[in-house]
Amino acid sequence: xxxxxxxxxxxxxxxxxxxxxxxxxxxxxxxxxxxxxxxxxxxxxxxxxxxxxxxxxxxxxxxxxxxxxxxxxxxxxxxxxxxxxxxxxxxxxxxxxxxxxxxxxxxxxxxxxxxxxxxxxxxxxxxxxxxxxxxxx
RNA sequence: AGAGUCGGCCCGGCAGUCGCUCCGGCGUCAGCUGCGCCAUUCUCUCGAGUGUGGCGCGGCGCGGUGGGGAGGAAAGUCCGGGCUCCGCAGGGCAGGGCGCCAGGUAAUUCCUGGGGGGCGUGAGCCUACGGAAAGUGCAACAGAAAGUAUACCGCCAGACCGCCUGCGGGAGGUCGGGUAAGGGUGAAAAGGUGCGGUAAGAGCGCACCGCGCAGCUGGUAACAGUCUGCGGCGAUGGUAAACCCCGUCCGGAGCAAGACCAAAUAGGAAUCCAUUGGCGUGGCCCGCGCCGGAUUCGGGUAGGUUGCUAGAGGUGUGCGGUGACGCACAUCCCAGAUGAAUGGCUGUCCACGACAGAACCCGGCUUACAGGCCGGCUCUGACU
RNA sequence: UGGGGUGUAGCCAAGCGGUAAGGCAGCGGGUUUUGAUCCCGUCAUGCGAAGGUUCGAAUCCUUCCACCCCAG
Numbered sequence: 001x002x003x004x005x006x007x008x009x010x011x012x013x014x015x016x017x018x019x020x021x022x023x024x025x026x027x028x029x030x031x032x033x034x035x036x037x038x039x040x041x042x043x044x045x046x047x048x049x050x051x052x053x054x055x056x057x058x059x060x061x062x063x064x065x066x067x068x069x070x071x072x073x074x075x076x077x078x079x080x081x082x083x084x085x086x087x088x089x090x091x092x093x094x095x096x097x098x099x100x101x102x103x104x105x106x107x108x109x110x111x112x113x114x115x116x117x118x119x120x121x122x123x124x125x126x127x128x129x130x131x132x133x134x135x136x137x
Numbered sequence: 138a139g140a141g142u143c144g145g146c147c148c149g150g151c152a153g154u155c156g157c158u159c160c161g162g163c164g165u166c167a168g169c170u171g172c173g174c175c176a177u178u179c180u181c182u183c184g185a186g187u188g189u190g191g192c193g194c195g196g197c198g199c200g201g202u203g204g205g206g207a208g209g210a211a212a213g214u215c216c217g218g219g220c221u222c223c224g225c226a227g228g229g230c231a232g233g234g235c236g237c238c239a240g241g242u243a244a245u246u247c248c249u250g251g252g253g254g255g256c257g258u259g260a261g262c263c264u265a266c267g268g269a270a271a272g273u274g275c276a277a278c279a280g281a282a283a284g285u286a287u288a289c290c291g292c293c294a295g296a297c298c299g300c301c302u303g304c305g306g307g308a309g310g311u312c313g314g315g316u317a318a319g320g321g322u323g324a325a326a327a328g329g330u331g332c333g334g335u336a337a338g339a340g341c342g343c344a345c346c347g348c349g350c351a352g353c354u355g356g357u358a359a360c361a362g363u364c365u366g367c368g369g370c371g372a373u374g375g376u377a378a379a380c381c382c383c384g385u386c387c388g389g390a391g392c393a394a395g396a397c398c399a400a401a402u403a404g405g406a407a408u409c410c411a412u413u414g415g416c417g418u419g420g421c422c423c424g425c426g427c428c429g430g431a432u433u434c435g436g437g438u439a440g441g442u443u444g445c446u447a448g449a450g451g452u453g454u455g456c457g458g459u460g461a462c463g464c465a466c467a468u469c470c471c472a473g474a475u476g477a478a479u480g481g482c483u484g485u486c487c488a489c490g491a492c493a494g495a496a497c498c499c500g501g502c503u504u505a506c507a508g509g510c511c512g513g514c515u516c517u518g519a520c521u
Numbered sequence: 522u523g524g525g526g527u528g529u530a531g532c533c534a535a536g537c538g539g540u541a542a543g544g545c546a547g548c549g550g551g552u553u554u555u556g557a558u559c560c561c562g563u564c565a566u567g568c569g570a571a572g573g574u575u576c577g578a579a580u581c582c583u584u585c586c587a588c589c590c591c592a593g
Binding site: 005016059062 | 155156380440476477480481482493
Binding site: 014 | 593
């Protein structure tokens with residue numbers, strides 16, 4: 001089952017990678033205890049970054065747990081998110097959910113991101129075709 | 138059996154499946170890259186540069202495979218070290234820590250053993266426990282008086298004043314005295330109990346207890362004593378987590394320390410000479426560095442590599458020691474990430490799983506915490 | 522991860538061994554026809570929490586808790 005691997009090429013590794021998404025994130029999915037920012041990266045694979053602040057999630061054990069669940073969920077869903085860079089930001093009280101509930105929340109957010117990504121791509125294609133049409137006419 | 142106390146150990150187990158990270162070894166048809174050799178193209182200053190191809194070796198990546206992968210507190214950062222840089226970490230001042238004694242240790246404010254004091258029937262537990270006769274200070278309010286102690290009420294005899302009288306004296310007032318037994322205040326008022334003593338009282342005297350000083354004995358010492366002698370004890374009140382004194386220890390920063398490779402960008406950097414002045418450096422001074430002159434060419438931001446885990450290491454046995462611990466031998470290698478791994482899901486078993494996540498490494502302390510296992514000892518009850 | 526700092530009423534704060542100033546806000550009353558101004562009074566069960574030293578602690582000591590700042 002090699003297609004579900006989650007190596008270093010599927011993660012955001014540099015501060016510049018993170019900064020690029022914070023500066024321009026056309027795809028957003030918000031939840032009461034969670035925020036996902038994303039943008040197309042022009043690659044054939046998705047990449048994930050995690051920002052779990054100590055200010056919001058106090059205990060290191062809880063921060064680790066949230067990161068594990070987020071990565072696991074991303075790993076399962078990676079084929080629906082191809083070509084997208086995503087950052088997950090934790091908000092306050094995200095550690096109040098158990099593992100099953102967290103997985104459910106993440107699955108929901110990934111679906112919303114992939115839907116928006118498809119729509120975004122369509123609109124861009126439409127814009128391009130419109131441009132071409134207008135130029136033709 | 139119940140209650141208690143001290144010490145040691147464990148931190149869900151098993152199976153399946155999908156992942157992460159490090160290490161070893163294997164493969165690599167195709168991918169990226171370094172080095173060497175060979176062949177060859179072009180250039181010319183004719184033995185160098187450049188391009189292409191082949192072979193070999195290596196690295197990255199990829200694919201199998203084997204193995205390792207959080208804690209007793211990984212936490213708080215309260216102490217102590219190692220390590221690294223600041224020239225050496227040296228002298229003085231300032232500042233700070235510690236504080237019964239002896240030992241252990243790399244070191245400590247830690248640990249072990251001992252002493253004093255307190256708690257408990259006991260096993261045991263707790264203990265910032267040097268000095269107040271070096272000096273300075275503090276004690277609000279209350280109280281007569283709060284440190285060279287003190288006379289408010291009271292008690293006592295005396296002198297004087299007038300009053301009553303059964304002429305013995307009695308009650309009252311004033312005056313200057315005696316007194317620390319009694320009352321009252323306070324957190325605290327300066328030995329206790331008893332007998333004697335006295336005008337009333339008082340270590341004023343005596344007995345016992347307590348206290349102080351000196352000696353002797355025991356102990357390395359702290360200290361102890363049915364020991365001896367001396368002192369009536371207003372000697373020497375409390376407070377040093379008040380200043381302080383005495384003894385003892387401490388240079389400063391911290392792996393984001395530091396070292397190396399290096400796009401970009403800027404014009405400086407290194408060595409030697411000079412040491413008056415200016416600037417800088419750990420809190421300050423001594424000290425040290427820079428600014429000046431001469432000579433020589435490299436410098437180091439993004440990013441990467443390293444530091445980075447074999448250590449005051451674990452386990453076992455023997456020996457020394459009351460013990461902390463030390464010595465010897467054998468044996469084992471047991472996380473090393475870096476946008477940051479050590480996990481998800483399913484099934485199953487049970488005592489239904491607490492507190493909680495390594496970030497340079499150790500030794501302690503403190504705080505959080507569901508439960509389980511083992512051993513020593515004490516008390517109470519029953520039976521033999 | 523390392524280094525440093527701060528907690529006193531709803532807010533801003535002084536005090537740093539002897540019964541917690543002051544200002545703003547709030548509440549009650551007075552002045553005024555009413556309001557503003559002004560005047561008077563009131564508001565901390567105890568100084569982030571728990572122990573300890575002391576006769577006495579916001580203050581001194583110890584251990585915790587919360588918040589903030591600095592360094593890639």
